[in-house]
Amino acid sequence: MVVTCKDVWREISNYIDDDIEPGLRAAMEEHFRGCQRCSAVLNGTRNVIRLYSDERMLEVPLGFSRRLERRLEQSRQQSRRSFLGWMAAAAAAALVFGAIEVSRSSLSNRSSLRSQLAQQAVGIPPEMMVIVATDGKNFHVTGCPFIHDKTNLRTISAREAMKEGYTPCVRCMKKYIKT
DSSP: OOOOHHHHHHHHHHHHTTOSOHHHHHHHHHHHHHOHHHHHHHHHHHHHHHHHHOOOOOOOOTTHHHHHHHHHHHHHHHHHHHHHHHHHHHHHHHHHHHHHHHHHHHHHHHTTSSOTTOOOBOSOOTTOEEEEETTOSEEEOTTOTTOSOOSSEEEEEHHHHHHTTOEEOTTTTGGGBOO
16 A cells, blocks of 8 residues: 555544554555655654643743733734735725726727717817717717718707717817817
8 A cells, every 4th residue: 555645644643543554554654764754744743742741831931921912912013004004905906996997987988989089078068059960970060161971960969969979070179179
């Protein structure tokens, strides 16, 4: 029978307690002869058991308990600071994520515009009457020479034009375009 390190680690407690089958015990002893790591685990486990089962009381040096309390308090304060640091980092990450989501949503809103090259408009009076071409992408003021399809025109409010995805003409509405 051949055993691996994992097998030995799983059964080491039973090995020490002499609570395993003779064949497995022999295989583990063979493994200990060839594996320094598992031999060290065996010796360490035996030492822990020996120390734990020692009934003698150890006398601690004078002032030890006070020093231990101070150290524990320092450790607790450091963990609080560490927690606050993590909270600040989490808040910063949430802000960055929120900013990304806002910009992504505004980009997705722009994709509903008829023009991929649309410029943001600022200050257009919503009730201003503008002209749109049914197959066009922009809205224009009356008399704009840059209306391409003059056969299918209609007049609507600027609010309606923007709601339908039209964008301001960069020539006749340039005073309203944000650059």
